[in-house]
Amino acid sequence: MSLSLYQRLAISLVLVFMLILGVFYWWSSELHTRTRLEAEQRLHLNLAAHLVHDNPLLADGVYDYQGLENLFHTLMLLGPSFEFYYLDPNGKILTYSAKPDKIRRAAVSLTPISQLLEHPDTVPVLGDDPRNPLGQKIFSAAPVNKDGNLQGYLYMIIGGEAYDSVFAKVWESTALQQLALWVATTLFFLLIVLLGLFRFFTRPLQKLTVTMQEFRANAQVLKPEQCTSQNHSEVHQLGCAFQEMAAQINAQFEKMRQLDEQRRILLADLSHDLRTPLANLQGYIETLALNEQSLSESERRRFVEVSLKNARNLKRLIDQIFELAYLEGGQITLSQEAFPLGELLYDVVAKFALSAGKKGVELHIFPEHCGCQVFADIAKLERVLTNLLENALRHTPSGGRINIRLVLRDGKVRVEVQDTGVGIGQNELAYIFDARYRASNSQEDRTLHTGLGLAISKKLMALLDSELKVQSELGKGTCFSFELKQASY
Structure with a gap:
């Protein structure tokens, strides 16, 4: 059976508590018994010697054993807690006042007697109990001499059989039982309090365990708790962490799911776009192969030109797919250097001058003479500017303008590419940098484009530690902007 942490702690606490209670009870009982025995033995240490000195029967040597037995009887009546025995020099019991069947030893050991007589400060010293063959008790002893010769010993047990009997009855009394019951109740209540404290401290850990199990089963936290910095509990902090x-993890998982969904959609769209130029290319090549003899020179030339156009479009689409894949995989390396930005802008504008003139769109750079230098990757920046100008030219009607503006501010150069084209609706601006996204009012033309240009430009600017931003108003045009670090001279 699997036990929870609280159950294991509770069982361990009960066992340890019982062990400590047992050890404490044994230790306190031993200490109490030893203290009581030492005190009583010290109190009556010289009692036997006084009796030997003051009693004529013992002081002159013992010959009247019957008289000595009567003396012991009288002394035991006066002191019920004492037992008196007269021993010969070898420890044999000669005289006592008791029924013969109560005496269970014929002799007692003289070693404890000698130890007590020679070293009285070593109390408590236990001697043999004549009424118990295996028991030992504290005692008082004194030698009995006559004319300098040892006649025997007065051996006096302190706390005899009568004392033990009375003590047992007192222990069984109601008052002591109530005291024991009160102590046991107090200890039980203390145990309950400790178990409650364990429950209180382990409950957050139990909740955390349930939360982890739910997360393992459902991959989500169902009921997150309020995490506050004022709570210094390690378990609470662990739960918050x-x-x-x-x-x-959930956010990353959701992001991965969305990216996977976007990639599936992108793959489907790109497959369609790849199929179109590939099908056209295949169709024209098959026509040339089947009807080569019947086609005129001009028709063959037109078929070849159309095939080349479709091949170039296909190559361009594949190149952009690979470029986007490299960007997303972090496989692009930068080669940053300082260069004059104005020269790059004029070179890029020159590439679109002819197509802009045919369409009737004006291209301008402000200011016309710009000598500022920037620190960036010139190839990546040219790719971004090319994409932005191509996109602006595609969506700007005849008679429109495309302005490239440079603004110097706080050690940075802001580049703006602004057109007077159809613009983008505010509800579509958030999606304009998504791959394959086309605005609802985008201009249709005969030039095949993949819809990846803005997505590639966004990622390239992120590599250049900048952000490509967009502002647009429907029917009035669009402005793309980014900032570059100005190179120091």
Whole structure:
């Protein structure tokens, strides 16, 4: 059976508590018993010696054993907690006041007696109990001499059988039972309090475990708790850290799911775009192969030109697909250097001058003479400017203008590509940089374009540590802008 952490802690606490209670009870009992025995033995240490000195029977040597037995009987009546025995020099019991069947030893060991007589400060010293063959008790002893010769010993047990009997009855009394019950109740209540504290401290950990199990089963946190910095509990902080981690995992998982969905859509669109020029190319080549003899020279030339156009469009589409894939995979390396931005702008504008003139669109750079230098990758920047001008020219009708404006501010150069084209609706601006996205009012032309230019430009500017931004108003034109670091001279 699998036990929870709280159950294991509770069982361990109960066992440890019982062990500590047992050890404490044993230790306190031993300490109490030893202290009581030492105190009683010290109190009656010289009692046997006084009896030997003051009693004529013992002081002159013992010959009247019957009289000595009567003396012991009288002394035991006066002191019920004492037992008196007269021993010979070898420890044999000669005289006592008790029924013969109560005496279970014929002799006692003299070693404890000698130890007590020679070293009285070593109390408590236990001697043999004549009424218990295996028991030992504290005692008082004194030698009995006559004319300098040892006659025997007065051996006096302190706390005899009568004492033990009375003590047992007192222990069984109601008052002591109530005291023991009160102590046991107090200890039980303490145990319950400790178990409650364990429950209180382990409950957050149990909740965290449930949350982790739910996350493992559903890959999401169902009921996130409020995380506050004022709570210094390690378990609470651990739970907050786990919830933050789970939220990040969920966000990344959702982002990956969206990217995967976008890639599937992009793949489907690109497959369609690839199929169109490929089908045209195949059709014209098959026509040339089948009807080569019947076609005139001009028709063959036109078929070849159309095939080349479709091949170039196909190559351009494939190149942009690979470029976007490299950008997303982080496989593009930068070669940044300082160069004059004005020269690059005029070179790029020169590439579109002829097509802009045929369409009736004016191209202008402001200011006309710009000597500022920037620090960037010239090839990547040329690719971005080419995409932006191509996109602006495609959506600017005849008679329109495309202005490239440079603004110097705070050590940076702001580049703006502004056209007077059809513009983009505000509800579509958020999607303009998505791959294959085309605005609803985009201009149709005969030039095949993949719809990847703005997505590629956005990623290229991110590599150049800049952000490509867009502002547009429907029917009035669009302005793309980004900032570059100005190179120091």
